[in-house]
Amino acid sequence: MDRVRVVLVDDDQLVRMSLRLMLGGEADLEVIGEAADGDAAIAEVRRLQPDVVLMDVRMPGRDGLSATEAILSWPDPPRILVLTTFDSDEMVLGALRAGALGFVLKDTPPPDILAAVRTVADGNPALSPAATSRLITAATGPRSSETRRAAREAARARLAALTERERDTARAIAEGLSNAEVGARLHISVATVKAHTSSLFAKLGVVNRVQIALLVRDSEE
Structure with a gap:
């Protein structure tokens, strides 16, 4: 069975460690790299060519939105799943507009995060009901x-x-x-x-x- 190859992008080392342990316990998923900011993410994705990138949005230096836009401008890019605490709604919306296939909240139960990774790997959107509700609120919020x-x-x-x-x-x-x-x-x-x-x-x-x-x-x- 071919494994889904995943790169983790988050500036919090503990978050990356938790995700690595979670995904590493699954027979069909494999974490092949990590990055702590957008520039490192672009370099790692270019080098490793993963199937899925689990991308944080708010990071020091180059943020996840900018990294997502850059990666998805390449020919045959990986699928990107946004990982967020939802304290930066506009960044999440920007990532989705750029072509990210979905997003999960950082406090999402592990089985749902695993399901989202698999769903995105298959080329389908992964928007949990709770996260979708927040997205709709953000998307329809006040604008000039x-x-x-x-x-x-x-x-x-x-x-x-x-x-x-x-x-x-x-x-x-x-x-x-x-x-x-x-x-x-x-x-x-x-x-x-x-x-x-x-x-x-x-x-x-x-x-x-x-x-x-x-x-x-x-x-x-």
Whole structure:
């Protein structure tokens, strides 16, 4: 069985040690490297080419958002799972907009963190209910009317390039529906849903469903 190769990024050595012990006890997961800041993370990820990066957001020096943006700009990058205490909501939102596949809170129970790592490794979003609630609060929090207007107009301009069925698919994805659930709602096959989703990635310039959801939210705010 191929193991999921993981790099841990956190400025707290005790957090990294706990995560290493947690993941190291699983037959299908392997911690292959660690980093304490964004610059070290970029270097380690480039050197080791992991499958998943468990990325803290608030660190001294280069933060996790900047490191995430840099890593996800590479061809065939690893999947990134944001690790946070949620004292920096805008950084988490920025990481998700940059293409991180999900996030977990640092006080998440170990089985849920392990499940999130596996989910992200499979290319699927990992947003726990508790964390998603915090994200929604952050995403819909106060912003200036000018900022909201600019984000809304930019999102609508990007969505305007879609066909009507692609827009329906995007809205369903934004609600968190699975491919099977999207197909049932739109009365189309799962294969057609996958084709529409691939088209969304190409037309919108996104790499995962989380980015689609955030774009739809911006267009409706």
